[in-house]
Amino acid sequence: MSRWITLFLALVLVSGCAAYATHQFDSVFGAQDTANRTGDINDEEAAFYNEQVKPILDSRCVSCHACYDAPCQLKLTAAGGIERGGSKELVYDGTRLLASSPTRLFIDAKSPDEWRTKGFHPVLNEREQSPSANLQGSLLYRAVALRKKQGDFTQPILPDSYDFSLARDQQCVSIEEYQQFERDYPNWGMPYGLPALSDNEYDVLTRWLAKGGKMPEAKPLPVKLQQQVALWESRLNGDDLKGQLVSRYIYEHLYLYSLYLGDDSSEDFRFQLVRSKTPPGEPIDRIATRRPYDSPGVDRVYYRLWADPEVKVQKNHIPMQLDEARYARWQSYFYGNDYEVTRDPGYAPEVATNPFRAFREIPAYGRYRFLLDHSQKTIMSFIKGPVCRGQVAVNVINEQFWVYFLDPEIAYNKGSADYLEDQVQNLDLPAIGSSNALSPTSWVTFSEQQKSYLSAKAALIESEVGKTIPLDLRVIWDGDGNNSNAVLTVFRHFDNASVVKGMVGQHPKTSWVIDYPLLERIHYLLVAGFDVYGNVGHQLVTRLYMDFLRMEGEMNFLLFLPKEDRESIRQYWYRGADQTIKNYIFSDYIKVDSQSQVEYSTDDRQSELYEKLRHKLAAVLDHSHDLEQSKLSANQIEALYKLQSVRGGGLVHLPNVATVLVTQQGVPLDVISLIHNKAHANISSLLDEEAARLPEEDGVTIAKGVLGDYPNVLMQVEESELVAWADQVANLKTQADYAALLDSFGIRRTHPNFWFVSDAISNLNKLDRPRESGILDYNRLENK
Structure with missing residues (x-):
């Protein structure tokens, strides 16, 4: 009963003292200090948070407060994000002339104090720890209380006083500014523009916040899972040059993934592959760099499995199971051929930004096999990585298209591997210009490099080496008869996108056929090399370069159609395009005169090709969305x-x-x-x-x-x-x-x-x- 009396008095105090001016906070509740929030949490408080509070945060708050585009950078996906608080600085800013400092949760600062020095303000009370101070000084409480006070909506469509645009002016106020915010925006409580919390949900959050918003540490890993972590970390941290280069390659492609170990009983635990200054067996000391291939600043990098405490958010969740079957496949890809790694390629920008330079000693066949094994996730990294926010980032792709892949067993013989080595200088990527690219005219340089690359590719196809590769459906990867990653469907939804397995929907206008150089460049352009904190020039050049990659994938697809059809189909795909674009698309540099060896019996060859591909891939087609x-x-x-x-x-x-x-x-x-x-x-x-x-x-x-x-x-x-x-x-x-x-x-x-x-x-x-x-x-x- 005394608990409820205390809580009631606290609520009365909050409602009656909402007029506290900014300077009164310190005089009434003491100075703000993160140390005020430190303290033990007992089993009852931990259970209350895990069983009652967290489900409300997850189901009512995280749907708007997750990932890079969380309003005010307030991430409610984990206790660390709540303790970090909010910021007035924008992550997505298409106008900034200079790159901003990264503010990635769990990476760019390690404590609330460090986040305060980076301009983040608390959303939980960091003054005197009393019920009245904990509520009055909590942005979380004040926000849900403001929405509760507003009551039920009285009209189906909300007035223009609400702003739901992604580019809206965010009101990222601190607790000291919240009194004025309440006056200016009386209907902007949380959940913003959605029905209020139920009475029970509101009561649970109020009780939790009145007691200081205590959150328990993450539960320890089960012993079996600790053993799995130790096993995988030992596999990823060999001392020989080959092992270190292979692990670097794996890391640079999987660093965004949610990795699962063990059996299904371990579903509550997910891991991220991170670079650490410390070896297995010691606490992880994470290396924080803008990009996964930036110089680590240490003599030896260790690849560690870090337990991810955030709740699953579908827009950035890329799950992968690490099991013995996958490890055996990786071994065959990277160690199945006898080759020697003679040197550490280092992290010089001209090398690290170009995977064909950095990993040239790992056979291209093995690299391609690795990416194909989980090709949906490889493409999904582009969709679910930080680049996916914003219309300009994804208006480079059509609304719906299918993706196929060249068969590595046929396409990666000795001649094609040599061709890749010869062309490495033409495969530089925009990240070589850092995150502060100022001149979009670099597009011209990349355009010339791409023309040279495609010209050499066309010559290869028409050479004696190329003629050993059939220009028919035998060259399309069939998933080895058991891998459903063989064909994908990509949907664009204006300013975001989805990628799923299978041939979903009706026949698309365009499709892509992807080979190893194209798949690798998509990853290093839009995932590993893309800096969401970069300036407008970096983001613009990245977008322009992706035009080349889309066109290349489309051109690969057209090679399987009769050569007399290719230009008219391409003209249809690019109706009304700018003349500069047309000059590029239809230039002689990238024409292939070799005739398709696919046999057709109808006048609608593109539709017929789709059905031939459906038949070829029938054994591995994913039907889960049918x-x-x-x-x-x-x-x-x-x-x-x-x-x-x-x-x-x-x-x-x-x-x-x-x-x-x-x-x-x-x-x-x-x-x-x-x-x-x-x-x-x-x-x-x-x-x-x-x-x-x-x-x-x-x-x-x-x-x-x-x-x-x-x-x-x-x-x-x-x-x-x-x-x-x-x-x-x-x-x-x-x-x-x-x-x-x-x-x-x-x-x-x-x-x-x-x-x-x-x-x-x-x-x-x-x-x-x-x-x-x-x-x-x-x-x-x-x-x-």
Whole structure:
């Protein structure tokens, strides 16, 4: 009872003393000091946090406060992020002329004190530890209390006083400034622009914060898992030059991954591969550099497995199981051929930024095999790494396309390996210009290098060496008959993207065929070499260079079509493109006159090629997103496929991604995703994308499960109404029609059932994909 009296008095004090001026905080509650928050946490407090508080933070807060684009850099994915607090500095800033200092959680500072010196302000009370101070001095409490005070929404669409744009002016106030913020923005409590916490959720967070917001240390690793960590760290830290170079290669490609060890019982523990100054057996002393290949500043780097304390967030979660089967494959890739590593390549920028220089002593065949083994994750790193935020970052790719790969057994003979070595000087990447590239004219240099590279590639294909490689479907990798990474589907959702296994959706306008040099450059351009804290020049040159890689992948695909068809198809892909782009695409440097050896029997050769590829890859095609895998009836599936055949018209009003909960008498049954594929005359425009839009050619893809990590709208459709829903979507004509659709089926930001639907989608997503699923991002939800 005394606890509740104390809490009640604290709440009265908060409500009655909201007028404290900034200078009064120190006089009333003492000076701010991170040391005030240090102290023991007992078992009861730890259980309360883990069992009651953390589930609320994860399900109600993390969906907006995770990763680089968390508002005010406030990451609520782990205790360390909550203790770090928030910052007024932007991570994503497309206008800065100079690169900013990185502020990566767990990397660029090790304690709250260090974060304070970097300009981060606390969101928990760091003054006197009393219930009144803990609430009055906590931004977290003040934010949820402000939203609670506002009450339920009274209108379905929120007024313009709310700003949901990604580029909005963020109000990243400290606790001393919050009183004025409450006056200026009385409706901007948390969750922002979403239904308030329930009474029970609010009560739990209030009790926790009144007691100081205590959070326990991460639970220790089980003994079996410690043994697995020791085993893998011993494997990754051999003393010989070959072992060290191979481990460096593995690290530079897997450093963003969530690594799982042991069996499924270890699902609660995920690891990241990090560089450390200290060897296995000692505490990790992480090496913090902008890029994974920057000079470590020590004589010897150790590769360690660091237990990741953050909750799973789907938009940046790249899971990989480290088991004996994978290790055996890695051994065959990197040690199956007898070769010698004669020197440490070092970390000079001209070497480290170019993987073909740094790792030239590891056979290209082994490197390609390693990347192919998990090619979805290799491509996913580009999608889920820091580059994926923002329209300019992904408007270099089409809305939907399929990706295939050259077979390493056929394509990487001695002649092609020598060709790669000969061309290494033409494979430099923009990161060689650091994070402060100031002149986009470097694009011209890279353009000339790319022309030289593709000219040599064309000559190789038409040479005696090239003629030993058949220009037919035998050269397409079939996943060795058991690897579903052999074909992927990439979807672009305006300013973000998804990559899934299989040939999802209808025949795309374009497709890529990727070989080793292309796959490696995609990684080092958009993942390892991309600095989210870099200046506008670095980001612009990165975007421009990706044009080359897209065109190269498309050109590889065209080689399998009759040579007389290639130019007309390419012209269709680049309708209305700038003449400079056309001059590049159609230049003689990159033409291949060799005829495709694929036999065709119809006039629509591109569609026929897709079906030939589907047949070739049938044994490894992933069908997890097929509607036939859902719990829907045949009649309902037929209606959804009919919707998928609609083109243009009112589809233009649809959002990029709609995540649809299908219910049966109100009980969650399944989830489907509606993906809006926006058509373009071409995608070579850097800034005026709208001018290239062709809404009359728009289409949709309907897929089982959650496809897309950033839903723009949630819907709830009764299973008995699904056919009517599909018909209503198919017959959209105006914005008013779309509003009517939302009136009937939409779960808007303001909907009283929002959190029920959100939780149901999360639960079904987890059941559907236990390892891959994670918390969805709600920063792109509409307000329509």
